[in-house]
Amino acid sequence: MKSNQQKNRSISTFLGNNNILLLVPNGLPSHTNKEDQHSLTDLGFVLAQQLQSYAVINNKYKKTLIDLTDMQAVKTRKKVTDTFLVHIKRFTDEILENDMAPLVLIVQVADTTLPQGKHILFGYGQGERGVPEKPHNPTISPSQISRYRVAIEDQGITTDLAPPGSIYCGHSPDHLNQLYRQKNYLEGFYNTNVSSILLTLAPELVREKGLAEHTAEKLWRAMQQFQQKMPLVRKVQLKSIETQKEEDLQYIFRIHNDAQYDELTRESYIDELAGSIEKNGLLHPLVLLRKNDGYYKILCGFRRFQAAKRIGRVWIEAKIFQERDFTTEDFFNISLAENTKRRNLNPVEIGNFLDTASDTMHLNNTMLAEKFGETLGIGAPGQKVSHTTIHKYRKVNQIRTRNESPEIINDVINEKLQFSIAAEILAPIKDPHDRDSLYLEIIKPLAPTRPQLQSILTLLKERETGLSKAIAHKDVQLLLTKAMDTPQKAATFIRLMQQKGTQSAVTNQKQFTKKITKIRQQYFGRHTSKKDFNLTPDSGTANGELTLNLRINQKNYHEMLDKVSRLLHQEDLFTE
Incomplete structure (x- = not known):
């Protein structure tokens, strides 16, 4: 994560688990000289992670462009205010709201080597009393500073207090270190319960990434004893x-x-x-x-x-x-x-859960059943959930994710449509137009039982290849209208459809018989009977097969077979 953060130039924010708020206002080096480069952002990322503290780290703006320790400069740029100050206030407010006193650690790097070979200077607003140019604006008690110094020096890092009124003590009213001490300065920040320290690090502590991370580890070991856990x-x-x-x-x-x-x-x-x-x-x-x-x-x-x-x-x-x-x-x-x-989750939400879990953890339906089936409570009591049950819930949810058939999803959610019908009959229908027509024009108005619905499907499929086409047929629409005016809507519709089918079959049979009579007379003579030649539809098959009756003898079989051959080549027996 550290390398990704460093590549992405931004003001990075981290949520914490204690009362410490780490601020790195100027994480990027200001100089182009390689010897003056530093890895302060690496230190900030590692320290925030180790401390599990709140943190706002500027890895976007160089100090030469805008110094984020200067509140006057920050206030003039709304974008910087929104990405820097707003987050500082958000984190501070959260710590305070949970009845803890925030400890703000502001970390920066000195422009030059620190005096007397010190590693870190502590600044807490220690100006000079009575000197307006160097106001004394303490942001934490000296006794607390002493405890922090001892803890850090125990890690082999030498410390000192910044000289009063120096650029490293954070005494200026416009300095970030004074953010919580100035009334009527920035709305909502003034709060004497917030303690703030400015830590100025010697450049050699963060000269390169490895050194910066090593320093962060030491600071973490020193400061973790002072954090108040959320x-x-x-x-x-x-x-x-x-x-x-x-x-x-x-x-x-x-x-x-x-x-x-x-x-x-x-x-x-x-x-x-x-x-x-x-x-x-x-x-x-x-x-x-x-x-x-x-x-x-x-x-x-x-x-x-x-x-x-x-x-x-x-x-x-x-x-x-x-x-x-x-x-x-x-x-x-x-x-x-x-x-x-x-x-409980409704069926579509169960499907949503299963789809999300499958996509996130790369699980198939069998794995989903093993891991979550019992907790979801979707199987028969005392039995393991099958992968086919998982498949049904996911199929219904996928109607939603494909933005198809919204009324079906609504009615499943609101328990107006049985999940079993949605999963086992509607979801397998690939064409959403067919699915919608079946539900909106058949299932919802007629409310058929499961066996009745199967009968209706069979009758509709006998009429047309597509469900929506079959339902839209004027004869079917007329029968639906008649059925809706009766108490037993589904049963009436089935009966009317069956009657219509029977009538159609009788009509077709008559037309076919008339056609065969004409063919018999044309090919075999006007006085030829059905016993000599006849074709009848075979009702026992589903492929429209015909049965041929042909009476032949030793004298006429060549002639009869020749006539049948010519007949089959010239006539289409399977059209009216």
């Missing part, structure tokens, strides 16, 4: 929770923010939940993951998050995990357990 369940700002990117929704299996499926958002449910939170507070905290970009993503509680936003909440309680704390499978199981505590 509780597992803490307050976070809703604006620190991201839900816009696809990866932020990785563990959210409730259907959400899908314009095609209005009913899926369950607006009434969100309103009811929002009212409950406003009246009784949040009974169950969210479960969040700390990401590597300074924000959280939701593991469990997306609807509680939506409800809290709806009533204008700024803070919300959440149980916090780090992504590296567990495996991906662990997070899927945690999310599944949390999501099914209060309300």
Whole structure:
């Protein structure tokens, strides 16, 4: 991660697990001389990771372009304010909201070698009393500074206090070190409960990447004893929770923010939940993951998050995990357990869970059944879930992901359509037009039983090759209209279709008989009977086969066979 951060020139942010906020305002070297180059950003990334502290690290702007320790310069550039100061305030507020005193460590590198061979100078606003040009604006108690110095020197790093009023003590009212001490300076920052220290490092400590990381390790060992650990369940700002990117929704299996499926958002449910939170507070905290970009993503509680936003909440309680704390499978199981505590997943959400788990962990249906089948509770009691059951849930969800048949998905969610019919009859239909026609014009208005639906499908397929074409046929539409006016709609429709089929068969038989009579007279003579020559449809086959009856004897068989041969070459017996 460190190398990736270094390649991506940006102001990087990290969420923490304690009261320390690490700031590296000028992480890039200012000089082009290779001997003056340093790897302060490497130190910052390693130290933030080891301390598990909040951090804002400038790896984008060189000090020669803008000095981010100078608040007057920062305030004049909104983009810099939004990417630097806003995050500092967000992190500080979170520490304070959880009843802890923030400890802000501002780390910079000296332009030249430090005096008397010291490695680190400590600045806490120690100017000279009574000297306006060098105001004395302490940002932490000297006794606390002494404890930090002892801990760092125990790691073999020599320290000293910056000379009063020097550029390394952070005494200027416009200095980043004074951010929390100046009233009416930057709105919302003034807070005497925040302690701030400016650490100026000798260039040799960060001369190259390896040295910078080694220094970070020493600072971590020294400072970890002073951190106050955050509780597992803490307050976070809703604006620190991201839900816009696809990866932020990785563990959210409730259907959400899908314009095609209005009913899926369950607006009434969100309103009811929002009212409950406003009246009784949040009974169950969210479960969040700390990401590597300074924000959280939701593991469990997306609807509680939506409800809290709806009533204008700024803070919300959440149980916090780090992504590296567990495996991906662990997070899927945690999310599944949390999501099914209060309300089971509906069939489409189960399919969404299975598809996401399959894509993320590269699992086939058999593996999904083994890992999650029992927890999902989708199989028969006491029996293992089969891979075919998993397949059914995924097939229904894929109707949604392909943006097909939204009414089918809505009705499955709202329990207006049996999942078995959706999974076993509708989902296997490849053409969405056929699927929609069958559901909207047959299943939904007629409400057939499973056997009735199978009969209807058989009757429709006998008429046309495509379901939508068969249903749109004027005869079928007329029969549907008649059936809808009866108490037993499905049964009436089947009966009418069967009658229509029988009538068609009788009509076709009459037409065929008339055609064969004409052929018999043309090829074999007007007085030839059916016993001499006849063709009849074979009702026992499904391929439109014909049975030939031909009476021959020793004298006429050459002539009769010749006539049959000419007949077969000249007549199309399979058309009306």
